[in-house]
Amino acid sequence: MKLSRIARATPLAAAVCAAVVTLSAPSAAAEVVDVTVVPGLSGGQTTPYGAGCTYLVVARTGTLAEPGVGIVDLNRASTFFPHELIWDTVDPYYVPPVVLGHAFSLWTPTAPGEHALMAYQTSAGGPIETVTVNPGTPIGPGCIVAP
Incomplete structure (x- = not known):
């Protein structure tokens, strides 16, 4: 029994169509999935x-691998390093680069209270980490935090 030319070409045509759809589909936009504030050495x-x-x-x-991630304090009572240094001197559009799926920044809250830190890649925003900040005194690599 011989297969007709159409019957033999149908699986090949289906495979080619599936490959074209897969390759031409827009890739999903990557996003920030988590933001964490590491507490460091604090006492009291x-x-x-x-x-x-x-x-x-x-x-x-x-x-x-991502182009960069923005990290901001929604309360605006803090500083970020090296963001602000680079923003002020080199590039006003700087965002920290992503290294092996992680972006890093040094955060210094300047006032006590609730701080909401958000990491984002688009204007849609991203995850928010809320932390409570008390008055503190920096000492070397640590901090003495008032109760």
């Missing part, structure tokens, strides 16, 4: 964050 407190002390903020992305 119920909350590990003190105003005037510096902490590491880590934003994790969905993929390993």
Whole structure:
């Protein structure tokens, strides 16, 4: 029994169409999936964050290679390094680069209270980490935080 020319070409045509659809589909936009504030070395407190002390903020992305991630304090009572240094001197559009799916920044809250830190890649925003900051006194690599 011989297969007709159409019957033999149908599986090949279906495979080619599937490949074209797969390759031409827009790739999903990568996004920030998590933001974490590392408490560091602090003592004498119920909350590990003190105003005037510096902490590491880590934003994790969905993929390993991304162009950059913005990290902001929605309360605006803080500073970020190296963001602000580079913004003021070199590039007003600087965002921290992503290294193996993570972007890093040093965060120094300048006032006590609730701080909402957001990491984002688009104007749609991203995850928010809310931390409570008490008055603090930086001492070397650590911080003494008032209760």
